[in-house]
Amino acid sequence: xxxxQIIFLITAVITLGAxxxxxITRNLVHAALWLIMTFFGISVLYVLLNAGFLAVAQVVIxxxxxxxxxxxxxxxxxxxxxxxxxxxxxxxxxxxxxxxALFGGLIWIFSGWGNFFTQAPVMGxxxxxxxxxxxxxxxxxxxVIPFEVASxxxxxxxxxxxxxxxxxx
Amino acid sequence: MxxxxxxxxxxxxxxxxxxxxxLARRNAIAILMGVELMLNAVNINLVAFWRYITPxxxxxxxxxxxVFAVAAAEVAVGLAxxxxxxxxxxxxxxxxxxxxxx
Amino acid sequence: MLIEYLPIAILLVISTGLAALIVWxxxxxxxxxxxxxxxxxxxxxxxxxxPGTRRMPVRFYLVAVLFILFDIEVVFxxxxxxxxxQLGLFGLIEMFVFIFILLVGYVYAWKKGxxxxx
Numbered sequence: 001x002x003x004x005q006i007i008f009l010i011t012a013v014i015t016l017g018a019x020x021x022x023x024i025t026r027n028l029v030h031a032a033l034w035l036i037m038t039f040f041g042i043s044v045l046y047v048l049l050n051a052g053f054l055a056v057a058q059v060v061i062x063x064x065x066x067x068x069x070x071x072x073x074x075x076x077x078x079x080x081x082x083x084x085x086x087x088x089x090x091x092x093x094x095x096x097x098x099x100x101a102l103f104g105g106l107i108w109i110f111s112g113w114g115n116f117f118t119q120a121p122v123m124g125x126x127x128x129x130x131x132x133x134x135x136x137x138x139x140x141x142x143x144v145i146p147f148e149v150a151s152x153x154x155x156x157x158x159x160x161x162x163x164x165x166x167x168x169x
Numbered sequence: 170m171x172x173x174x175x176x177x178x179x180x181x182x183x184x185x186x187x188x189x190x191x192l193a194r195r196n197a198i199a200i201l202m203g204v205e206l207m208l209n210a211v212n213i214n215l216v217a218f219w220r221y222i223t224p225x226x227x228x229x230x231x232x233x234x235x236v237f238a239v240a241a242a243e244v245a246v247g248l249a250x251x252x253x254x255x256x257x258x259x260x261x262x263x264x265x266x267x268x269x270x271x
Numbered sequence: 272m273l274i275e276y277l278p279i280a281i282l283l284v285i286s287t288g289l290a291a292l293i294v295w296x297x298x299x300x301x302x303x304x305x306x307x308x309x310x311x312x313x314x315x316x317x318x319x320x321x322p323g324t325r326r327m328p329v330r331f332y333l334v335a336v337l338f339i340l341f342d343i344e345v346v347f348x349x350x351x352x353x354x355x356x357q358l359g360l361f362g363l364i365e366m367f368v369f370i371f372i373l374l375v376g377y378v379y380a381w382k383k384g385x386x387x388x389x
Contacts, residue, residue: 004273047273047276048273052276053349053350057346060342060345060346061339061342061343061346064342065335065338065339065342065343066339068335068338069332069335069336069339072331072332072335073332075331076329076331076332130349130350130353131350131353131354133350134349134350134351134352134353134354135354135357135358137347137350137351138351138354138358138361138362138365138366144365147347147365147369148365148368148369148372150343150347151347151368151369151370151372151373152372154340154343154344154373154376155372155373155375155376156376157336157340158336158337158340158376158377158379158380159376159379159380161333161336162333162336162379162380162383162385165329165332165333165336166329166333166383166385167328167329
């Protein structure tokens with residue numbers, strides 16, 4: 001057990017526990033707060049993967065924006081938040097079975113794969129993933145088309161969200 | 170050092186938890202939270218494969234940024250739909266939203 | 272490499288510990304004598320009128336959607352800005368196309384009145 005492994009295990013346990021609370025807690029506002037905790041743990045994992053930029057992006061987008069959007073949506077549909085009925089539908093045991101089967105199947109497939117226990121290659125001192133990412137996003141041989149299409153998608157999402165949520169007077 | 174297996178097992182667990190949330194919860198907003206968990210699990214996988222298998226190519230991180238954008242768009246439109254349905258039908262329970270037109 | 276994140280970790284531990292400590296001290300040593308008046312929602316000393324949980328206007332949500340859009344835009348900007356000098360004119364044109372497409376949505380939101388708050 002190295003220090004890094006211990007850090008990973010603590011983070012993973014906290015994150016998975018928070019994720020489990022998101023799906024089982026009854027109060028939706030609490031679920032949103034646990035979701036923020038999960039996002040935070042994932043951002044720590046990005047740091048462990050040497051992806052500092054993604055860790056910051058995770059905090060800025062998921063914690064800063066998506067969680068806020070969730071909380072606003074919960075407040076806008078406020079009455080249902082104190083729903084007294086069951087929070088799960090009738091088929092929840094099947095959902096549990098399917099989720100467990102998926103987890104088992106994924107682990108089974110992974111364990112037969114040769115690279116499962118591979119160690120991380122050493123990152124060179126000169127390697128700069130952020131610079132590489134910037135080049136990749138706008139170079140014509142790589143991801144310039146997805147980059148521009150992403151802006152079309154965001155515009156469509158903005159217009160769609162305003163169209164759908166707009167309150168007619 | 171941390172082997173790749175740790176990240177893959179973690180991401181598989183997170184994805185399964187998200188899947189359970191999507192399948193079992195009644196509230197549409199809670200279902201969207203489950204979808205967010207699943208997208209995050211996928212992102213962890215993308216970045217882990219980038220770091221462990223192809224650290225010289227940046228594809229994993231580029232895809233992860235695209236997933237960020239898709240997740241934001243998805244949650245914006247999805248929650249707008251939930252709010253709109255709530256305003257007209259007074260419910261956010263996914264089982265009650267079973268008509269294509271109302 | 273990871274050692275440069277140590278200050279953030281220390282900050283995290285201290286802030287979590289301090290928050291927990293403050294809540295714990297308040298719960299342990301603070302006197303609690305709840306009466307009906309004290310547990311009512313605070314409304315400047317008046318008797319509250321109606322429940323405190325009213326539905327919020329949808330404008331809050333629209334502002335949040337606008338915010339999320341520009342948030343994503345910033346995340347796309349940052350890697351581009353780092354390599355801006357190497358990319359030259361081509362990178363600049365691409366980014367202008369990107370911004371222009373996003374501006375369409377922005378103008379729509381503006382015309383629709385999503386930015387006004389009467």
